Amino acid sequence: MVQLETFDYNELIKHRGTKKCGFHEIGLKPDGSMMKIPYVIVVGEEEGPTLLMDGGIHGDEVEGAEAIANVYNELDPKKFKGVYIGIPHLNLEGFNIGKRVASSIDYTAADMNRVFPGDDVSGKISTTIIAKYVKLFVEYADYWVTFHSGGNTLYLEPIACYTNTKLDTVFGSLTYDMARCFMTPYLWRCNPGASKEGSTATMRGLSEVKKIAYICLEMGGNVMFMKDRERIYKMCHDGIKNLLNYLKMTDGPVPEFRTDTIDVDVDYLHITHGGIYHPTKYIFDRVKKGEVLGYVTDIFGNKIDERTAPYDGIVVGTWTPPVIQPREWCCLFGKFQDEE
Numbered sequence: 001m002v003q004l005e006t007f008d009y010n011e012l013i014k015h016r017g018t019k020k021c022g023f024h025e026i027g028l029k030p031d032g033s034m035m036k037i038p039y040v041i042v043v044g045e046e047e048g049p050t051l052l053m054d055g056g057i058h059g060d061e062v063e064g065a066e067a068i069a070n071v072y073n074e075l076d077p078k079k080f081k082g083v084y085i086g087i088p089h090l091n092l093e094g095f096n097i098g099k100r101v102a103s104s105i106d107y108t109a110a111d112m113n114r115v116f117p118g119d120d121v122s123g124k125i126s127t128t129i130i131a132k133y134v135k136l137f138v139e140y141a142d143y144w145v146t147f148h149s150g151g152n153t154l155y156l157e158p159i160a161c162y163t164n165t166k167l168d169t170v171f172g173s174l175t176y177d178m179a180r181c182f183m184t185p186y187l188w189r190c191n192p193g194a195s196k197e198g199s200t201a202t203m204r205g206l207s208e209v210k211k212i213a214y215i216c217l218e219m220g221g222n223v224m225f226m227k228d229r230e231r232i233y234k235m236c237h238d239g240i241k242n243l244l245n246y247l248k249m250t251d252g253p254v255p256e257f258r259t260d261t262i263d264v265d266v267d268y269l270h271i272t273h274g275g276i277y278h279p280t281k282y283i284f285d286r287v288k289k290g291e292v293l294g295y296v297t298d299i300f301g302n303k304i305d306e307r308t309a310p311y312d313g314i315v316v317g318t319w320t321p322p323v324i325q326p327r328e329w330c331c332l333f334g335k336f337q338d339e340e
């Protein structure tokens with residue numbers, strides 16, 4: 001029988017002043033390689049809270065994952081308070097093939113960020129991985145940060161999502177400050193538990209049930225030149241460092257938060273028809289209700305569809321490859337929050 005390596009939080013935190021990286025193993029694949037969840041953990045010399053971070057739940061989103069690993073390498077457990085847990089690539093199979101979902105391993109091709117809290121009794125592999133992530137890692141978190149990006153198809157100007165401070169008086173203000181540690185140009189005010197993308201089975205919904213202070217970051221996308229990619233990677237890296245100082249897990253100054261952030265609620269707007277997509281409005285463009293955000297042409301050059309702004313707002317992200325499929329997200333559109 002094959003012996004599996006496992007992640008055991010309660011065992012690992014007995015060893016104060018240490019750090020470790022490894023894998024929680026799930027099972028062998030037909031080619032003999034192991035399906036697994038990678039992790040890094042820093043157990044500080046001093047007791048303190050547990051910060052959990054994950055990246056790459058969508059396999060084509062990498063900047064946050066790199067930052068999680070690199071900050072781990074920089075941290076000195078002897079000068080650290082609490083526990084830093086990072087999952088560099090939660091969807092390791094998707095990462096391996098550079099795709100959002102690991103369709104090669106799962107008949108249902110589940111989007112792993114739509115199957116929370118997972119199911120390791122009757123679920124297939126993607127939902128099983130999430131169940132294990134929740135039971136072995138999320139259960140212990142006091143603070144939770146998840147990194148996304150636009151992946152292969154979208155570009156999102158960096159935006160940090162926090163919980164509406166008026167609707168969540170326990171965690172709202174805390175998550176607002178956690179989000180501001182990342183110095184993103186946009187901030188996204190989310191309502192507790194709400195999901196804008198057609199499902200409540202997300203991390204945000206679970207964080208509310210589990211009473212964990214949770215933020216989500218959407219950072220760029222793969223359309224960027226490498227120079228811009230480095231800028232966004234640095235924003236992830238420096239943001240984690242700022243957050244550790246803010247939470248007093250490391251000793252260091254918390255920089256002044258930006259005062260020029262644009263506070264929005266974001267809608268993912270769909271297009272009806274597929275074809276070649278032509279965005280006409282770009283990041284930071286302020287758009288009036290009814291103005292055209294982008295249009296679609298068919299293979300004969302005819303204009304067959306257009307997407308207009310549903311309200312006065314601002315472009316936060318856009319579809320980036322030429323070819324778009326029916327019902328895809330074509331524009332990520334922000335409604336100003338300070339004007340309500």
Ligand SMILES: [Zn+2]
Pocket residue numbers: 057058061147148149
């Ligand atoms: Zn994502």
